[in-house]
Amino acid sequence: MLLLLNTYPLMVSEDLVFRSKETTLQSSVSVIVYSLSGLDQLTEENVAAAMAVVEESSLSRVLVTNSTGRILYDTRETGGAIGEYGLYTEIVQALLGNDAFTCTYGRGAFRSRASSPVLYRNQIIGAVYAYEYDTEQAALLAGLQGNLLRLSGVIAVVVLALSMVLSRALTQKIGRLLTAIRQVRAGAYSHRADIRGKDEIAQIAQEFNSLTDRLQTTESARRRFVSDASHELKTPLAAIRLLTDSILQTENIDPAITREFVSDIGQEAERLARITEDLLRLTRLDSGAVGKPEVVDVLPVLEQVMRMMNLVAQEK
Template sequence: MIINIYVYRTIKEDYLRDKEMNLLTQANMIATRTTEAIYESNHQFDQFALKEMMQSFDAQIQGRILIADENRIIVYDSFHEFNNKKLEHPNIIRSIKGETVVREYHSEQYGRTMYTSVPITRQSHVVGVVFLSVSLEHVYDRIANVSNRLIVMSFLGLGMITVISILFANLITKPIKRLTETMQKTAQGKFGGRIPIKGNDEISQLGVAYNLMSTKLSQIDKQRRDFVANVSHELKTPLTSMKLLSESLLMQEGGDIAIYREFLSDIDTEIDRLNKIIESLLMLVDLNEDKLTIEYEITYVNYLVEKVTQSIKPLAEQKKIKIIINQWHKIQIYLDQGKIHQALTNIIYNAVKYTEDGGKVVITLYREGNRAIIKIADNGIGISEEELPYIFERFYRVDSARSRKTGGSGLGLSISEQIIHLHQGTIEVESKEHKGTTVYVKLPIDLKTGL
């Protein structure tokens, strides 16, 4: 509406300005022509010549033409009402003094009218006045028509804007409402909800981000449930064994001491197994919550590999597995000896455990660029291509029956991977079923320790 008012006022001013300029032009033309009808001797008008002259202007003006002499006596009136009469009109009085006057008036008889008066000069002397009176009603009618059209167009535009706003509001709020409902379900623990994506606007991008988050939450929730189930199973297995063994002992009446020792030895083994699982779980919690402190110190990696190998030799000798160490380079780097020792122990232990009796494990230490490489290769049972991507997941075991038989919990490789990542290193695995597995542990030589 404010725009309409501004447009209306602008159009009105333009129309009136054009009318004013047009009347001034015509009045000046008449003033110039009327000088031809003035006697040079007494500056009086030749009324006959003036009448003949004005006939051509009457049709053009579409209003009233008055010619007054210097005494304000009307010498020509196109309406023949004031001929030879003195007219005391303010415009005429001012123009006799040499002014050009344009004024708009309103009267009950003629309505809105524009009066224009210009002086008639001859030899720099005012000898009369041209006075034009033109109705403005047709101008205001035209302005009113334009105003009415503007109002109609404004209402039509407002209606269209309202409809378009409602449509756009629905387009915007509908996906937001759907997103809100899905998020509320997620907040209630109902993971996996997805939002249909249409277009590529900001809402769609938000939907894509939410779907990715929802998928990740579903995976995390599944991992959590699997983790709880696996932990429960892993803890239950040794506890069940200990309960059965202890019940068997309780039922013995004066049994052989050798049987008691055997049962107590089995209970002790299960306790050790249970303790290892709990220690591994606690380490995983520390790794996940970034609570694990890395104590860097300069370490001779060759010696560390030999030390790990010595700790696993009893199992290798028991299975008649040969462990070969190739040291191509002498390497000293900053690392946490205890944690890297644990990571390497888990990896080499698995290599020995899953290699058939009489096999071999080859450990090679060398430099490659700015990295120290520890390569552990065995000729054991290997891992299938389908199972290879999952070996670093918690509790994942390629051969569950064999793992449980040998005391595996499925946590060793997961812990090793995270320890190596904490050292800004990587671990890579290559394997072929029934042919063997090769693990590459790559540690940076110029490790940024912050020391």
């Protein structure tokens, strides 16, 4: 954009100046040609007389040649070329019957050249050449270029500052989001990503906070489930332990009492099995409702139950 800002307006302005120069210079040459068109031939005397009635213009130099290219009139006061042959490209083109115009811009000035043939009864009897050296419009164009450069510098500084501010804000948001992800990955499900705004990163942070809410809820449910399961399993385990201790610590226990205790141990074991099945069935129902199985840490409890049952079997 800055390159376009510094090139396109200047190119358009330069082209407009070229067009204006062509129109103005060709108009001035046409006036001079018209003043000479009534002459049957061109000489130094009659050309000077005809040019005396032509209004002075802002042209830097005017040359009038005959049909051979010999210069008959020159407005340059010092170092005039009267009597010499003009070999400018524009004069050659005019003697061939063509209008010519060229304009260049450089070194702080516009240099414009135009020429046209002088005709008498459709015969070329000479040529008019005009040259203009313009520094005023060149100064205006240079001023425009300087203003564009300064404007481009200001825009570049503003864009750079905004880019740094936006980049820093974006980096901070991403950093906070990454910190929140690391905290949650470490097990801190209550941690939240505090990112404000309505951009994409803020939306990602909101989705992340929703996910951590669900994770925290799931973790709380898991802990409550383990606590409830442990509480339900403690009752039959305590009864089994009490019965087995009674059998082991009583000497010469009556076989009938032993069978009664063993029967009670079997009932408590069946109760423990039912509780375990209910817990597993509840786990399957919860996982089906959520859509994804939730792992509940009941293996240590079940292993302890199995060890107690094996110990009772050995004592029997």
